[in-house]
Amino acid sequence: xxxxxxxxxxxxxxxxxxxxxxxxxxxxxxxxxxxxxxxxxxxxxxxxxxxxxxxxxxxxxxxxxxxxxxxxxxxxxxxxxxxxxxxxxxxxxxxxxxxxxxxxxxxxxxxxxx
Amino acid sequence: xxxxxxxxxxxxxxxxxxxxxxxxxxxxxxxxxxxxxxxxxxxxxxxxxxxxxxxxxxxxxxxxxxxxxxxxxxxxxxxxxxxxxxxxxxxxxxxxxxxxxxxxxxxxxxxxxxxxxxxxxxxxxxxxxxxxxxxxxxxxxxxxxxxxxxxxxxxxxxxxxxxxxxxxxxxxxxxxxxxxxxxxxxxxxxxxxxxxxxxxxxxxxxxxxxxxxxxxxxxxxxxxxxxxxxxxxxxxxxxxxxxxxxxxxxxxxxxxxxxxxxxxxxxxxxxxxxxxxxxxxxxxxxxxxxxxxxxxxxxxxxxxxxxxxxxxxxxxxxxxxxxxxxxxxxxxxxxxxxxxxxxxxxxxxxxxxxxxxxxxxxxxxxxxxxxxxxxxxxxxxxxxxxxxxxxxxxxxxxxxxxxxxxxxxxxxxxxxxxxxxxxxxxxxxxxxxxxxxxxxxxxxxxxxx
Numbered sequence: 353x354x355x356x357x358x359x360x361x362x363x364x365x366x367x368x369x370x371x372x373x374x375x376x377x378x379x380x381x382x383x384x385x386x387x388x389x390x391x392x393x394x395x396x397x398x399x400x401x402x403x404x405x406x407x408x409x410x411x412x413x414x415x416x417x418x419x420x421x422x423x424x425x426x427x428x429x430x431x432x433x434x435x436x437x438x439x440x441x442x443x444x445x446x447x448x449x450x451x452x453x454x455x456x457x458x459x460x461x462x463x464x465x466x
Numbered sequence: 467x468x469x470x471x472x473x474x475x476x477x478x479x480x481x482x483x484x485x486x487x488x489x490x491x492x493x494x495x496x497x498x499x500x501x502x503x504x505x506x507x508x509x510x511x512x513x514x515x516x517x518x519x520x521x522x523x524x525x526x527x528x529x530x531x532x533x534x535x536x537x538x539x540x541x542x543x544x545x546x547x548x549x550x551x552x553x554x555x556x557x558x559x560x561x562x563x564x565x566x567x568x569x570x571x572x573x574x575x576x577x578x579x580x581x582x583x584x585x586x587x588x589x590x591x592x593x594x595x596x597x598x599x600x601x602x603x604x605x606x607x608x609x610x611x612x613x614x615x616x617x618x619x620x621x622x623x624x625x626x627x628x629x630x631x632x633x634x635x636x637x638x639x640x641x642x643x644x645x646x647x648x649x650x651x652x653x654x655x656x657x658x659x660x661x662x663x664x665x666x667x668x669x670x671x672x673x674x675x676x677x678x679x680x681x682x683x684x685x686x687x688x689x690x691x692x693x694x695x696x697x698x699x700x701x702x703x704x705x706x707x708x709x710x711x712x713x714x715x716x717x718x719x720x721x722x723x724x725x726x727x728x729x730x731x732x733x734x735x736x737x738x739x740x741x742x743x744x745x746x747x748x749x750x751x752x753x754x755x756x757x758x759x760x761x762x763x764x765x766x767x768x769x770x771x772x773x774x775x776x777x778x779x780x781x782x783x784x785x786x787x788x789x790x791x792x793x794x795x796x797x798x799x800x801x802x803x804x805x806x807x808x809x810x811x812x813x814x815x816x817x818x819x820x821x822x823x824x825x826x827x828x829x830x831x832x833x834x835x836x837x838x839x840x841x842x843x844x845x846x847x848x849x850x851x852x853x854x855x856x857x858x859x860x861x862x863x864x865x866x867x868x869x870x871x872x873x874x875x876x877x878x879x880x881x882x883x884x885x886x887x888x889x890x891x892x893x894x895x896x897x898x899x900x901x902x903x904x905x906x907x908x909x910x911x912x913x914x915x
Contacts, residue, residue, distance in 0.1 A: 429825075
């Protein structure tokens with residue numbers, strides 16, 4: 353089934369110098385196991401191609417059912433030197449939750465309608 | 467030794483709610499109130515205030531706060547831990563003592579020093595500290611003569627020492643943000659330098675609460691589930707000697723504490739979660755268990771820590787030129803096309819007068835300015851905000867830009883409004899330069915008066 357990530361996950365983002373970080377936390381163990389296989393750095397790189405100009409790093413946090421991504425060079429220079437509106441990557445979490453994914457039907461019970 | 471201590475954080479950054487700390491102190495049981503007033507570049511502003519007037523250089527907002535919660539500090543025994551001292555904690559203390567005296571109160575105030583290395587930068591360079599940029603590897607010589615401030619993120623045992631000497635308010639400059647919460651834990655429970663798991667627990671607790679309401683329902687993905695954000699409660703750590711702790715908030719306050727609201731905040735500003743480096747300890751954020759107890763209470767246990775590194779992080783700020791930005795609202799038929807033409811006109815007029823810039827930005831707010839190509843382009847656009855920005859080392863050029871926005875309202879396409887607040891003026895860019903310094907070269911001191 354086609355859904356957007358905001359129906360199965362939470363996200364929060366902020367700045368790390370010239371880069372931003374986006375944490376993506378899932379609402380069940382089953383969804384997290386699916387995400388560990390399917391939400392790869394290349395998927396993230398493609399999604400953020402007009403925002404992140406640098407390398408994508410990915411970390412797994414099994415205890416939180418979460419993945420943490422570093423979006424390299426994504427803040428127009430970063431900090432006070434950047435001219436762009438979202439110079440601190442505050443909205444990058446929301447950007448990730450807009451991602452459309454194809455979720456197996458057997459996980460449909462975990463999908464929120466909100 | 468105490469069984470449990472309650473540490474509330476009432477200030478997530480300089481500019482956060484002025485009422486939240488008052489409510490934390492007054493609306494329920496609390497042992498410690500932590501307050502973070504320093505962003506990365508705040509210290510540079512304070513350093514320059516101090517250059518003009520040697521009695522300034524700290525967060526004046528803090529004086530107003532203490533005035534409002536003086537009875538809680540002096541009579542109820544709430545202790546306050548803050549970095550509001552900035553680059554002049556002694557002057558801040560003098561003001562506070564006077565302020566208390568005026569109300570017939572006497573309070574003991576601790577001052578932590580040694581984080582401000584701005585006066586000794588040249589000396590430290592001679593001793594072999596490179597201050598190379600730890601993110602980019604760039605050479606410090608390139609900014610050496612433009613530095614405004616340099617402060618070391620010092621360790622949290624300094625806070626514990628001040629409490630041990632009887633301080634009711636602890637005034638620091640640049641201690642780590644989570645350290646404001648860790649300090650009282652070290653003091654109350656006698657945690658030692660080698661108790662890495664315990665220090666990691668206190669650091670994680672401080673990390674969760676350091677941004678105030680961002681762990682109690684603010685900025686939360688499932689915002690529809692959060693009750694009464696208008697009356698949001700700020701977070702309270704209930705720490706136990708074992709390092710197992712709870713995050714909660716005062717009863718009857720708004721907001722939400724759950725596994726998810728806390729989990730989101732754990733992820734905030736996270737790099738490698740296996741190695742979160744603080745001055746006190748290296749925390750493994752993949753180690754702990756989190757348990758939602760319901761009723762706005764979450765428990766966290768089994769936090770693992772590793773030995774800290776042998777260097778401290780230094781937060782250096784420096785002058786990096788000027789910038790300005792301005793906005794115009796463009797409405798009506800073909801709003802986007804008109805906004806594009808407006809931008810083209812402004813840039814062309816500047817170019818025709820011979821003014822170009824080191825960097826410029828043209829954004830269309832309302833049209834995926836934050837998320838780029840992630841969103842499909844809308845078919846109907848009834849208005850858009852044009853946001854233009856420039857950056858240059860020449861202040862006059864940046865101010866010249868500011869004069870080119872308003873004319874387009876009468877000399878550009880129709881339907882432009884929203885130009886208020888006057889011409890955008892050149893703002894100094896104060897940039898951030900992170901570096902490292904060997905711990906052995908940093909000398910801290912604590913005194914309580």
